[in-house]
Amino acid sequence: MTVVDDTALKLDPEEARRARQERLERIGKWVLPLAIMVLAIVLWDRICVWNEIPQYILPRPGVVLQTLHNDAGLLFSSLLVTLRITFLSLLLAVIGGVGLAVLFAQSKWVEMSFFPFAIVLQVTPIVAIFPLINIYVNNQTVKLLLCAWIVAFFPILSNTTLGLNSVDRNLRDLFKLNGATRWQQLRYLRLPAAMPYFLGGLKIAGGLSLIGAVVAEFVAGAQGQSSGLASRIIEAGYRLNAPRLFAALILISLTGILIFLVLSLVSHLILRRWHESALKQEH
């Protein structure tokens, strides 16, 4: 009967409210942050105008955008330099972090013996280590890489180690029963099981490698040899070129966001079929 069909489609007030709420939340998730961002930029512009703040103290957003356009050649070539250090150090952090984690996973003794070193490297502020690196290493790129690597490798190492060690006991027995070699156990069981942990570490390391690259440049920048975004910022600061400083800052910020988004996407694509973290919440 059609009457039955009609009532089946009609939601009771509570469910209808919930559906409305969900729809609103879906839209709000995008619109709200965007609106606030636009509002903040407008406010920034108004404050500059109302208070007649000079450009070398706080430039108007439009001027920053203009600078970004005018100095594009200079800024983007600097961005490339910073990006190169960032990605190389992230790559090395992945190789070093996963490599060490696999080594640690081979034996509890190795892990117990060497993990403290990794922690020492992690907790000592990189800015404090840098003068030493500066003495021992001559090559500018190697200096920066080493610096960024030290900052970025730890989350990968500690997360991957945790992942490699948190394999289900029964699965381990299953592999043992089937006469799996150490290599097979690593390849087919422990590495895939560690994947979600590794990807979590990678997301943190991505941001850290950018921070590491910028910090390293800052510290090394005093010598004026590097030409990454950080040295552009220092240079702009010396010359009271605030618009360029802001433009460089925005570029670094956007780069960080982009790295995070890309790594989140990679993580989602790899885990979406099987891992709880990547599953849509079901009501």
Place this chain on the structure above:
Amino acid sequence: MIQEKVAETPAASDEAPMLLSLRNVGKVFSNGVTALSKVDLAIREGDFLSLLGPSGCGKSTALRLIAGLSTPTSGQLDWRGSIDRSNIGFVFQEPTLLPWANVFDNVWLPLRLKGVSRAKAAPTVMEMLSRVHLTGFENAVPRELSGGMKMRVSIARAMVTKPRILLMDEPFAALDEITRFKLNNDLLELWQDERFTVVFVTHSVFESVFLSSRVVVMAARPGRVFGELAISAPYPRDEVFRTSPGYAALCRQASDVLVDAINSTAGSHHDGR
């Protein structure tokens, strides 16, 4: 010690060749707990043997000893002929699947570990999947399957190497009753077709009587064999058997032995562990 023999077992008569005997087997853990003490058990080719007992009676430990996942502290296990690990299939209490791998890859795993390529393994894997009624689910990942289906995958994986003995550690304990009955029936069907040997650990009297040709009752503290019942009802067993008075009588018998086994443990007024 109770030895009850109801009748000759058609499934595995005394003439069937011996597959494995446990002689005076004991297991003491490093924390001083005696998990098993002086266990003698003869398993014949083609037996469907259930180990029935309360928690802490060492039935899972016995299974792990048979699987070679653990070594006995005393006594010995004698296999007839040579047996290597590929002759043993193991089904855990949980499905224990690789969550990132699809159904096909999960079932392929034991063969893959032996160096069999995907293409070479495919016919065997697909046949096993059809045997457990999972044809068409090759590409599903475990989280997309129900509890019963996951257990079917687990059984297919254990059987894919065509083991001579299948060890099952309370495999259906976590399933709902309807699913459990269905899996019981399917397991029996598979067993009758392939004629492998099963050692089935359970704490369910009903399940052990329905499935087994022999029910070995174990007691706790220390874990030991308390008694044995031969279940002579002919196979195939189905829902008719499950509701028959004969089945009920056998369950009562098994239950009586189990109660004796539980009471035989000193200070048995508290349950568990």
